[in-house]
Amino acid sequence: MKRSAEIEALEARLGHRFGRPELLRRALTHSSMSGPGREDNQRLEFLGDRVLGLVMAEALLSEDRKATEGQLAPRYNALVRKEACAEVAREVDLGAALKLGRSEMMSGGRRKMALLGDAMEAVIAAVYLDAGFETAREMILRLWGNRVAQVEADARDAKTALQEWAQARGMAPPAYVEIERSGPDHAPVFTIEARLESGETARATAGAKRKAEQQAATALLEKVSDGG
Numbered sequence: 001m002k003r004s005a006e007i008e009a010l011e012a013r014l015g016h017r018f019g020r021p022e023l024l025r026r027a028l029t030h031s032s033m034s035g036p037g038r039e040d041n042q043r044l045e046f047l048g049d050r051v052l053g054l055v056m057a058e059a060l061l062s063e064d065r066k067a068t069e070g071q072l073a074p075r076y077n078a079l080v081r082k083e084a085c086a087e088v089a090r091e092v093d094l095g096a097a098l099k100l101g102r103s104e105m106m107s108g109g110r111r112k113m114a115l116l117g118d119a120m121e122a123v124i125a126a127v128y129l130d131a132g133f134e135t136a137r138e139m140i141l142r143l144w145g146n147r148v149a150q151v152e153a154d155a156r157d158a159k160t161a162l163q164e165w166a167q168a169r170g171m172a173p174p175a176y177v178e179i180e181r182s183g184p185d186h187a188p189v190f191t192i193e194a195r196l197e198s199g200e201t202a203r204a205t206a207g208a209k210r211k212a213e214q215q216a217a218t219a220l221l222e223k224v225s226d227g228g
Helices: 005-014 021-027 042-063 070-079 084-091 102-106 113-131 132-142 147-155 158-168 209-226
Strands: 173-184 189-195 201-206
Touching: 005 021, 005 113, 021 042, 042 070, 042 113, 042 132, 042 147, 070 147, 070 209, 084 132, 084 209, 113 132, 147 173, 147 189, 158 209, 173 209, 189 209, 201 209
Parallel strands: none
Antiparallel strands: 173 189, 189 201
């Protein structure tokens, strides 16, 4: 099957040239574009989620050989959740290659977190089926990069800790306000401000809104803790 320039460009960004490029095409096909003779990516997404999970569980055990199951679980969740998959998808510009129905395209489907996360999982499955587990594992670890080493900080639920801190002092739950959104549509950057009822604030900037909120909560926790 002949490759389009779009598929070749994505293969280069993924670091894998498919022996069966039809697998990649299926991984990029959203259900809004499925129909007779055109399979969508939902079954691949199901498989890719499991492949990603095994790779990340193995990587975490190797990264920290003394961690308990209770320590590993939140780190694992941070690495495999849809937000993390969507973040990686944005970095390889997966959205530009997605096959979407008109309604999904008009509603900004190429930028939707859930849709990008699902497609990233489907691509992982496509690589697994095309070239085996080791090739899929190598691609996943390369694309996830230093997230595995840094995941402990990302896995701390700072928003919950800040809310508990506020409630213990009789305050309303913290508020999170989007101050700015910048960058291209396929790779937005969010600046979020965490605010306490008492007036203290802290800001953080990240490529995913949830991550910016967590980082802002962490910064605010540090600020109020230092203040006594």
